[in-house]
Amino acid sequence: MRTTGTSRRTVLAAGGGTAAALALAACGGSGSGGSASGGTGGSGEGGDATPRSGGKLRAAFAGGGAGETLDPHLTNLFADAARAKALFDKLAEFGSDMSAQPRLAERWEPNDALDRWTITLRDALWHDGKPVTAADVLYSYRRIADPGQAFRAKAALEPIDLQASEAPDDRTVVFQLKRPYADFPNVMAAFGAYIVQDSAADFTEPVGCGPFRFVSFTPGESLLVSRFDDYWEGAPHLDELEFVIADEESARINALLGGQVEYAHELNPATARAHETGGRIQIIRLANSAMQGFVLKTDRAPFDDKRVREAFFLIADRQELIDGALSGAGEIGNDLFGKGYQYYADAIPQREQDLDRARALLREAGHDPDNGTGLTVTLDTSPVATGFVEAAEIFKTQAAQAGVTVEVKVGNAETYWSDTLDGGMFSCTRSGTMPIESHISQRLLTDSPTNATQWRHADFDDLYQQAQATRDETERAALYERMQRRLHAEGGFLIWGFADWILGAANSVRGIAGDAPANTLDWARFDRVWLAEG
Amino acid sequence: MSDRRAWLVRRLSVGVLQIAGVLALVFLLTEALPGDAAVALAGDHPDPERIARIRETMNLDEPAAERLAQWAAGLLTGDLGTSLVSGRPVTGYLTAGLGPTLVLAALTMALLVPVAVGLGVLAARREGGRTDRLISTATLAVYAVPEFALGVLLVVVFALQLGRLPPTAVGHGSDPLAEPAVLVLPVLVLLARPVCSISRLVRAGMIDALAAPYSAQARRYGVPAGRVRWAHALPNALAPAAQQLARTLDWLLGGVIVVETLFVIQGLGTILMDAVAARDIPVIQGLAVVFGTLTVLLNLGADLVARHFAPRTGAAA
Numbered sequence: 019m020r021t022t023g024t025s026r027r028t029v030l031a032a033g034g035g036t037a038a039a040l041a042l043a044a045c046g047g048s049g050s051g052g053s054a055s056g057g058t059g060g061s062g063e064g065g066d067a068t069p070r071s072g073g074k075l076r077a078a079f080a081g082g083g084a085g086e087t088l089d090p091h092l093t094n095l096f097a098d099a100a101r102a103k104a105l106f107d108k109l110a111e112f113g114s115d116m117s118a119q120p121r122l123a124e125r126w127e128p129n130d131a132l133d134r135w136t137i138t139l140r141d142a143l144w145h146d147g148k149p150v151t152a153a154d155v156l157y158s159y160r161r162i163a164d165p166g167q168a169f170r171a172k173a174a175l176e177p178i179d180l181q182a183s184e185a186p187d188d189r190t191v192v193f194q195l196k197r198p199y200a201d202f203p204n205v206m207a208a209f210g211a212y213i214v215q216d217s218a219a220d221f222t223e224p225v226g227c228g229p230f231r232f233v234s235f236t237p238g239e240s241l242l243v244s245r246f247d248d249y250w251e252g253a254p255h256l257d258e259l260e261f262v263i264a265d266e267e268s269a270r271i272n273a274l275l276g277g278q279v280e281y282a283h284e285l286n287p288a289t290a291r292a293h294e295t296g297g298r299i300q301i302i303r304l305a306n307s308a309m310q311g312f313v314l315k316t317d318r319a320p321f322d323d324k325r326v327r328e329a330f331f332l333i334a335d336r337q338e339l340i341d342g343a344l345s346g347a348g349e350i351g352n353d354l355f356g357k358g359y360q361y362y363a364d365a366i367p368q369r370e371q372d373l374d375r376a377r378a379l380l381r382e383a384g385h386d387p388d389n390g391t392g393l394t395v396t397l398d399t400s401p402v403a404t405g406f407v408e409a410a411e412i413f414k415t416q417a418a419q420a421g422v423t424v425e426v427k428v429g430n431a432e433t434y435w436s437d438t439l440d441g442g443m444f445s446c447t448r449s450g451t452m453p454i455e456s457h458i459s460q461r462l463l464t465d466s467p468t469n470a471t472q473w474r475h476a477d478f479d480d481l482y483q484q485a486q487a488t489r490d491e492t493e494r495a496a497l498y499e500r501m502q503r504r505l506h507a508e509g510g511f512l513i514w515g516f517a518d519w520i521l522g523a524a525n526s527v528r529g530i531a532g533d534a535p536a537n538t539l540d541w542a543r544f545d546r547v548w549l550a551e552g
Numbered sequence: 553m554s555d556r557r558a559w560l561v562r563r564l565s566v567g568v569l570q571i572a573g574v575l576a577l578v579f580l581l582t583e584a585l586p587g588d589a590a591v592a593l594a595g596d597h598p599d600p601e602r603i604a605r606i607r608e609t610m611n612l613d614e615p616a617a618e619r620l621a622q623w624a625a626g627l628l629t630g631d632l633g634t635s636l637v638s639g640r641p642v643t644g645y646l647t648a649g650l651g652p653t654l655v656l657a658a659l660t661m662a663l664l665v666p667v668a669v670g671l672g673v674l675a676a677r678r679e680g681g682r683t684d685r686l687i688s689t690a691t692l693a694v695y696a697v698p699e700f701a702l703g704v705l706l707v708v709v710f711a712l713q714l715g716r717l718p719p720t721a722v723g724h725g726s727d728p729l730a731e732p733a734v735l736v737l738p739v740l741v742l743l744a745r746p747v748c749s750i751s752r753l754v755r756a757g758m759i760d761a762l763a764a765p766y767s768a769q770a771r772r773y774g775v776p777a778g779r780v781r782w783a784h785a786l787p788n789a790l791a792p793a794a795q796q797l798a799r800t801l802d803w804l805l806g807g808v809i810v811v812e813t814l815f816v817i818q819g820l821g822t823i824l825m826d827a828v829a830a831r832d833i834p835v836i837q838g839l840a841v842v843f844g845t846l847t848v849l850l851n852l853g854a855d856l857v858a859r860h861f862a863p864r865t866g867a868a869a
Contacts, residue, residue, distance in 0.1 A: 078722060083826030084645050084818070085637035094595065168605040170597065237638070238826070239725050239818055262723040264816045268704070269720045273816070276711050276719035402596075432829055433587030436598040448596075467599035 069529060073549040074258040077281035077542075078270045081263030086237040089221040090212035091162050091169045096283060100542035101261055102212055104243050105226035109137060109155065109206035109213065111539040114531075116359040116453040118203030119539055122150060122213055122227070122250075126206075132198035132487060137191040137206075142250040144215055145231040152185030157216040159183075173460070173467055174208035198487040200494055201455040209452075209537065229254045229545035239263055254545035255529070271522060274299055280524040280549070283542070286404070287345035290520045300523045300530075303347065306358055307519035307536040309449040310344065310409065311351065312397070316510040317472035318443055320385070320393055324508040329379040332372045333420045334413065336514045342412045343405035344517050351513040354502050356454040361495055363502035376420045387421035394423040398445035400434040405517075406446040439470050447511075451535045454498060458482055462505070471510025478504060526550045563855070567848035571841070576620075578840040582833050583616050589636040589831040610636045623837060632841065633834040635827075642838035645823055649807065650842070652728055653819035656811075657804035659735060660742045664800070668747045669793075672754025673786065679759050687751070695748035703741045703814045710737060725818035738815045742808060746800040750793050757789025764788075787861045794861065798854030805846050 079097035090102035109123040120126070124140040142150040160180050162169045182194035195202065205211070215225055224232050229251070230243035241261040247253045262279060264270045270282040271289050275298060285301070294301045314321040314330060321327055336350035349357070352369055356362050380386070385393035395417075399410035407428060414424040424444075429437055438445040447470065449457070460466055463482060464474040478501065485497040505511065519536040529547040534540035590606040591598070607613050626633055632642040675687040694702075711719035721734035728735050761767060762785050770780045807821025820839060827835035 076723065082637075083830070084648060084823055085635055085640075085826065085830060085832065087638055094593075166609075168602050168609055170602070173599060173602065236726055238822075240723050260723065263725075264720065264722050266813050266816070269722065269814065269816045272707055272712065272719035273722045276715075278718055278720060278722050430586045432585075432592045432831065435596045436587065436591045436594065436603065439598045439600070450596075467601060468597060 069255045069548040070550065071255050071548070072257050073255075074260065075256050075281060075527065075544065075547060075549060076260045076262055076279040077283065077544065078262050078264045078273055078279040079283045080265045080267075080270075081238055083265075084238040086263075087221060088224050088232075088235060088241070090214060090224075090226075091158075091171065091210055093210040093212070094170065096536065096542075097261065097263065099209070099537055100283070100544075101241050102210075103228065103542055104230040104259060104261075104544055105224055105228045105232060106212040106214065107142070107226075107228050108208075108211050110203050112204075112207050112451070112453065112537070113539050114534050116356065116451060116538070118201075118207045118453075121207075121539075122155075123206060126203060128200075128202065128489075130489075132200050132202075132489060133195040135193045135195065135202050137193065139189040139191065140250055141189075142227050143248045144227045145225050145246055147248075148215070149188070150213065150227050151188045151216070152191045153188075154216045155191045155213055156180070156183065156185055157218075158213045159211070161214070161219075162211065169210065171208050171210035174205055174211060174456075177202070177205060197483075200486050200488055201453065204453050204455055208456075230259055233258070249545065251545070255548035256544065259544050274522050274524065277524070280527050281530075281547075282522040285520040285522050287347035287518075287520065289522075290347065291345075293522065297525075300525055300527070302521040302523065302530055302532050304519040304521065304532070304535055304541065305349065306516045307451060308517040309351065309355055309447075309513055310339075310348065310405070310515040310517055311353075311447050311511050311513035312409075312413065313438065313445045313447045313470045314510045314512060315443045315470070315472050317474070320383070320395065321443060321510065323383045325379045325383040326385070326393070327508060327510065327512075329376040329383070329420065329422075330417075331369055331512055332376040332379070333417050333422065334512060334514050335371045335416050338416070339409055339412055339514045343409035344515065347520060348515045348517040351515045353506050353509065353511060353513045355449065355457040355511065355513060357516055359454055361454045361498040363499045363506070365499070366503060366506050369506075371416075373420045380420065380422070385422075392421050392423060394425065395444050396425045396427050396442065398427050398429055398434075398438050398442045400429040400431050400446070402431040402434040403446075403448050406448075409514075410446055439468060440472075445470075448517075451537050454502075455485075458501065462509075473505075473510050560852075563852055564848075567852065570848055571844035574844045575624075575837060575840050578836060579616075579620050579833070582828075582831065582836055585828075585831065587831060588612055589833070592829065592831045593637065612636075619833075623834065627841070632838040635835050636832045637830050642834050645827075645835050646820075646838055646842055648726055649818060649820040649823040649839075652726055652812075652817050653805060653807050653821070655728055656735070656738060656742060656808075656817070656819065657801060659739050660746070660804055661797075661801060663739070663743055664746050664750065665797070667743070668750035669754050669786075669790075671747070671751035672789070672793075673758055673781065675751065675755040676758035676762065676789075677781075684755075688755070691748035691751055694744050697744070699741050699745070699808070699810045700814065702744055703737070703811060706737050706740060707814070720814075720816045722816045725816050725822075728817060734815070738811050738817060741811050741814075742804065746797075750796055750800070753793045753796055754786075754789050757792055758785055761785035761788040791858045791861045794857040795854045798850045798857075802847050802850050805850075806843055 079100060081097045082095050088101065090106045093099050093102050107122045109121060110118040111121050113119045122140055122142055123137045125138050127136045139150060139152060144150060159175055159178065162171045163175050163180055177195050177197065177199050179194045179196050184192050186192060229246055229249045231246045233242040233244050235241045242258065244258050245254050245256060264273060267284065267286050267289065271285055273279045274282040290301045293299050314327050316322060331353055340346060340348045340350060351357060352366060354363060380393060385391055397410050397413065399406045401407055410426045414426055417424045461468055461470065462473045463479050481497055481501050485494050488494045488497060523530055526549050527547060528550050531540035531543060589610055590603045590612055593606055594603045623633055634641050635645065671687055675684040678684060707719045710717045717736050718734045721728050724731040724734055767780055767785055770784055807819040807824060809821035809825060812819045812821045824839050
């Protein structure tokens with residue numbers, strides 16, 4: 019460890035990186051002598067236990083180019099979410115198991131009918147010293163829900179009747195809902211549902227209430243923020259945090275290895291393997307960060323026959339898909355979304371490849387390659403996400419073993435999601451993290467906005483509504499399990515795996531949560547990160 | 553002189569027509585791309601209702617011809633419009649991208665001309681000699697290496713192994729001069745191939761010129777060899793090189809996407825890539841104006857230089 023530390027310093031000094039050298043000086047001031055003179059923690063060399071205060075951390079993310087903005091309601095990319103999290107807060111945020119955790123909301127209490135929720139706000143301050151009030155909350159949600167706008171969180175806030183919602187006092191918000199909603203806290207944690215200051219509309223120099231305050235921003239290049247001492251959860255350890263944008267993975271890892279950044283988001287599995295044991299940097303794998311699967315459109319041939327769907331579930335060799343398409347960086351799925359999350363039905367046995375059974379089911383459904391009625395399907399894929407094209411090719415060979423001909427069609431990356439929402443019959447898909455409830459409400463109800471599997475069943479909708487009208491958590495869990503059993507048996511999602519999200523960090527960086535899937539509370543939690551000496 | 557002025561006017565008016573043609577073509581091609589800015593923005597959350605709403609807020613629901621006409625009317629008053637994605641003025645994008653691109657192009661040209669001419673003249677001193685063979689082999693070999701491979705190689709050796717230079721310009725991509733060390737590797741990569749091609753052109757031109765009757769005549773009159781080489785042969789050898797140089801400068805000013813991507817430099821190439829991926833038509837059109845104008849002006853300049861050095865060859869349009 020000592021030698022790598024030294025070589026890193028050499029790199030910095032020789033590179034003439036003044037910012038880098040400053041950051042190093044600020045994060046310890048110990049130089050090569052090894053005396054812990056600068057730190058306030060005083061725990062000596064590399065003390066893991068007590069976080070040290072001070073220093074600047076630079077974090078590299080893939081970004082959105084010169085069109086980037088700091089409007090938290092326009093959050094779209096991981097870089098946007100990480101920046102919004104540094105500057106702002108939501109009422110709630112998803113924990114590592116996707117259950118809603120209180121943030122700016124200190125607590126919430128529904129009425130008996132579960133359609134009126136009283137939120138008590140925490141004692142939090144904006145960066146300009148004003149308190150966070152109920153008026154800010156109502157303004158923020160009304161801005162997101164503005165019918166003239168197209169903010170991403172708008173659909174999530176749909177259950178709230180914002181006209182009938184009110185602020186009885188500065189620290190209390192009462193949300194009137196359009197229908198009972200037991201999992202309403204998920205709405206408060208929705209992607210992009212940040213609280214901004216009342217009547218804020220210009221975010222060129224945003225005033226937030228998050229752990230860091232705005233310093234400067236160059237779209238597509240860098241956002242510099244500094245510690246907010248009055249943060250409600252306690253001031254961050256870092257003095258400064260800079261988000262830098264590097265779209266290419268090779269640039270992110272090179273910048274990390276060269277000491278230009280201390281944190282690199284989203285590395286490839288091959289990069290991770292190359293550096294995992296080298297000791298030069300740390301590799302952190304956030305398990306369970308991205309669902310990987312195939313969409314089978316249940317309303318059209320051949321997948322309108324549930325025997326064909328089950329046959330396809332049985333064709334998949336999940337481990338082979340993980341190894342081939344994700345270079346082994348992930349774990350297998352059981353055709354259900356949200357492995358390890360709250361309400362996940364882990365009592366359902368893991369499905370294994372069974373080609374004989376698959377062939378038998380296909381024969382029953384009238385697809386028998388031996389008498390010339392073999393099944394041919396077109397599988398849509400696109401280089402839009404890592405491993406999509408590879409997964410399609412692997413599944414093609416697996417399907418061939420069951421007598422199914424798969425024709426792989428590679429589509430346009432920019433329009434892929436829109437093209438495959440209603441078009442085609444069979445396509446590659448993936449999903450970021452969200453609660454199982456959101457997965458169902460966004461994708462599996464009759465009126466869901468992005469129902470790619472065309473799963474529309476009134477009795478299934480009823481189960482969902484019933485769950486939302488059920489106050490008791492155990493009873494609700496039982497209803498979720500019923501929904502998941504149905505999806506496992508005959509749904510339209512063939513979910514073969516969950517990919518790791520891979521981060522790299524300099525050896526001096528401490529406090530990165532290793533168990534937080536991407537986009538959850540502890541992911542990109544730079545207020546908890548600190549820099550050890552050396 | 554009036555002959556030259558008429559030629560200039562003719563060339564300029566053709567140039568304006570060329571730019572207008574390019575703009576119309578770029579607009580048509582962008583429109584022909586699958587999907588629009590609303591679909592690209594919606595990404596993996598293609599809620600049709602939201603896409604329709606985005607389309608409305610971007611005015612994409614108006615007919616394409618109408619949007620092009622509006623944009624062209626704005627252009628005549630010097631207004632390039634605003635980005636569909638961010639709503640910020642396109643001129644802001646262009647000036648932001650032009651800075652780093654100009655810095656890279658200027659540095660590359662400043663080194664390219666003396667190095668390429670020097671190598672070419674050196675190699676031509678004795679055709680087939682040891683120096684010539686060494687330079688010719690080396691330039692051919694380097695020319696064969698793609699920029700991306702060369703860039704990766706240089707990063708691994710100089711930045712990651714030796715630790716002498718920063719591997720990327722991350723965090724300084726829009727103002728690389730604030731941290732000049734980040735420019736060394738990108739400029740080396742940019743120089744590599746043009747140095748090879750132009751030095752080879754200079755060498756060939758020099759060999760031809762030195763073998764021409766006027767050089768022999770000059771030598772017979774006792775003009776020193778150095779003077780023959782630099783004052784008589786070189787200007788003739790430079791005419792073809794000048795045109796290649798203009799093409800190189802055009803290439804540099806177009807934003808060399810490979811180099812910008814590899815080293816995280818926010819130049820025009822990166823902005824173009826992002827704009828095409830986002831289907832941000834006003835930004836794409838703005839860049840087309842810049843690239844079109846630059847190309848026309850540079851070629852005009854090159855022809856002027858060529859006419860100046862070797863009037864007899866005429867202007868190769």
